[in-house]
Amino acid sequence: MNFPFFIAKRYLISKKSHNAINIISGISVAGVCIGTMALVIVLSAFNGLSDLVESLYNSFDPDIRISVKQGKTFDAAAPELSELKKLKGIAYYNEVVEGNALLKFNEKQCVATIKGVSDQFVHMSGFDTLVKDGRFDISKNNIIIGKGLAYILQTGTEDFFSPLSVYAPKRGNTSSINPEDGLNEMKVYIAGEFTINDDFDYRYVITDLAKARTLLDYTNEVTSIELALKKGENTAALKEEISKVLGDKYLVEDREQQNALLYKTLRSEKLWTFIILFFILIIATFNVIGSLTMLIIEKKKDITILHNMGADISLIRKIFLVEGMLITFIGAFSGMFLGVLICWLQRMFSLVKFDKGYVVEAYPVSFHISDFIAIIIAVMLIGLFAAWYPVRVFTKKHLAA
Numbered sequence: 001m002n003f004p005f006f007i008a009k010r011y012l013i014s015k016k017s018h019n020a021i022n023i024i025s026g027i028s029v030a031g032v033c034i035g036t037m038a039l040v041i042v043l044s045a046f047n048g049l050s051d052l053v054e055s056l057y058n059s060f061d062p063d064i065r066i067s068v069k070q071g072k073t074f075d076a077a078a079p080e081l082s083e084l085k086k087l088k089g090i091a092y093y094n095e096v097v098e099g100n101a102l103l104k105f106n107e108k109q110c111v112a113t114i115k116g117v118s119d120q121f122v123h124m125s126g127f128d129t130l131v132k133d134g135r136f137d138i139s140k141n142n143i144i145i146g147k148g149l150a151y152i153l154q155t156g157t158e159d160f161f162s163p164l165s166v167y168a169p170k171r172g173n174t175s176s177i178n179p180e181d182g183l184n185e186m187k188v189y190i191a192g193e194f195t196i197n198d199d200f201d202y203r204y205v206i207t208d209l210a211k212a213r214t215l216l217d218y219t220n221e222v223t224s225i226e227l228a229l230k231k232g233e234n235t236a237a238l239k240e241e242i243s244k245v246l247g248d249k250y251l252v253e254d255r256e257q258q259n260a261l262l263y264k265t266l267r268s269e270k271l272w273t274f275i276i277l278f279f280i281l282i283i284a285t286f287n288v289i290g291s292l293t294m295l296i297i298e299k300k301k302d303i304t305i306l307h308n309m310g311a312d313i314s315l316i317r318k319i320f321l322v323e324g325m326l327i328t329f330i331g332a333f334s335g336m337f338l339g340v341l342i343c344w345l346q347r348m349f350s351l352v353k354f355d356k357g358y359v360v361e362a363y364p365v366s367f368h369i370s371d372f373i374a375i376i377i378a379v380m381l382i383g384l385f386a387a388w389y390p391v392r393v394f395t396k397k398h399l400a401a
Contacts, residue, residue, distance in 0.1 A: 004318040009326065025327065028291040031284035032331025033338065036379055039277050040339025043371045046273055048364030050266045056196045056359065059125055060204075061258050062094065062226035064239055067251050073097075073221035080246050081225065087245070089238045092124035092228035095209060099216040099223070102167040103205070105153040112149055112205050114166065116212020124228035127194070127206070133157050134192030138208045142191035148202030150193050163187040166205070171217040186215045195359070278378055285328070288386040292324050296390065317391050324387020325380075332379040336372065343367070 066084075068074045075081075076095050085093055097116040102109060117138070122128050128136035134157030136144060141163070150156060155164060166186040188207070195201050213219065229238060235254050243252045256263050306316055343365040345351055350362030 004315065004322050024287065024291045024294060028285075028287035028327050029331040029334070031287045032281075032328055032379065032383065033335040035277070035281035035284040036332045036335025036375060037339040037342070038335075039274070039281065039375050039378075040336055040372075041342055041365075042273060042277060043270070043375070044339070044343045044365045044367055045363060046270050047366035047368050047371070050270070051366045052360060052364050053197075053262070053266070056130075057259055057262065058255060059127060059130055060196055060200060061255055062124065063229045063235060063255060064227040064242065065253050065258055066225040066227070066242070066246065067223065067253075068249060069251050070249075073218065073223050074250075076220055076222045076225075080250075083245050084225075084242060087238070087241065089229055089233040089241075090227050091230045092120045092226075094118050094120045094124055094226040094228075095222045096121075096224045096226055097209060097212040097216060097218055097222055099168060099212070101205070101215065103149065103153060104165040104167065105155045106162065108153045108155075110149060110152045112146075113203050114168070114205050114207060114212050114215060116207050116209040116216075118209050120228075121206075121226070124226070130194040130196055131192040132195050134190065137191035138206060138211075141188050141211075143188045144192045144194055144206040145190050146201035146204050147193045147195040148198060149205065150190065152202070155190060157190050157192055160189060163189055166215060168215045168217075184215050184217060186211065274374070278382075281379065282382055285382045285386045288324055288327055288383060289390050291327065292320055292387060292390045295323065296320060320391040321384075321387050324391065325383055328380060328383025328387070332376065332383070336375065340367070 084090075095118050097114075099114055101112060101114045103112050122136060131144060132147070134144075138144060143164070143166075145164075153164070155162075164187070166188060167183045168186075170182055170184055188211075194206070207215075213221075227242075229235060239252055239254055243250075246252065346363060346365050352363040353361055354363065
């Protein structure tokens with residue numbers, strides 16, 4: 001067995017002449033343990049929320065979205081788009097028409113975004129699972145509306161007698177002095193209400209592609225094309241291939257580019273959360289400095305004996321350095337075990353639950369290997385510094401004495 005490790009282990013588990021040293025050593029281990037446990041729990045909970053938010057956006061946003069760099073619409077029958085359909089990695093191809101419209105129900109009205117989709121939309125997104133009231137049905141005169149819009153209009157899925165009026169401006173100039181002559185009107189019924197988050201719930205109405213084109217005065221145009229990729233496909237590589245097929249006229253975006261602000265916000269929030277907890281952990285490891293300082297003072301005679309027997313200052317420092325790292329190691333892995341255990345219990349038994357009305361019933365947690373690696377590296381580096389400083393200062397002082 002390594003000599004410094006053997007001596008350090010004996011110092012750690014042996015009874016000290018002053019009981020306060022045992023207490024401080026225990027507090028040191030507990031401090032590192034609690035700090036590490038907090039990092040594991042908070043980051044895992046943050047991962048769970050981030051994954052939930054991403055999954056909600058992913059249920060609405062496609063793997064890849066194609067739009068034009070200049071203008072709003074483009075011809076869905078363009079030759080380059082026909083070539084696009086031949087790519088092997090594409091599972092679903094959805095033509096989309098989007099535009100603003102005015103919704104009116106009785107005396108209530110609001111502005112919304114009409115999204116006309118093809119039959120492939122529900123298969124590529126699983127959007128029907130987000131319909132909480134009613135059913136996913138956009139055939140005939142049916143639409144799907146966000147729950148926030150339904151709340152503003154004070155309507156619901158059970159009203160089959162009072163249709164919802166949807167107005168959109170006609171394209172081109174109108175000569176009539178009557179404002180209503182410049183509007184297209186569509187009478188529809190709400191088949192279902194979906195809920196994702198406020199960004200979508202208070203904004204979108206989902207309808208059939210043909211009805212959206214009629215309302216918005218389009219013929220064969222689309223505002224975007226949404227693609228779902230086959231499982232296992234390399235998104236970056238296929239995105240590059242699509243860009244080559246379509247040319248510079250089109251804008252090809254993956255999910256992260258479609259919601260760049262969202263992903264940047266999630267990453268920055270997680271980083272700052274880690275930094276704040278990291279500083280708290282630094283404060284907790286100050287106990288290691290106190291524990292080692294008192295241990296060095298107590299073992300002053302042992303240090304002198306070892307030095308007289310031929311142990312150089314480097315070996316003596318290594319003993320107490322290993323002692324400090326053992327305290328950190330035990331605390332870190334105990335904290336990691338407890339953190340994982342608590343998160344596992346949350347996943348299995350939903351210890352912390354949300355109130356009614358949330359997308360999920362209990363607080364989500366998710367483990368990322370990169371987080372565990374970052375936590376271990378951070379804790380061990382803090383422990384190394386916390387052990388190095390008192391060992392270097394006090395061993396030099398006592399050996400000099």
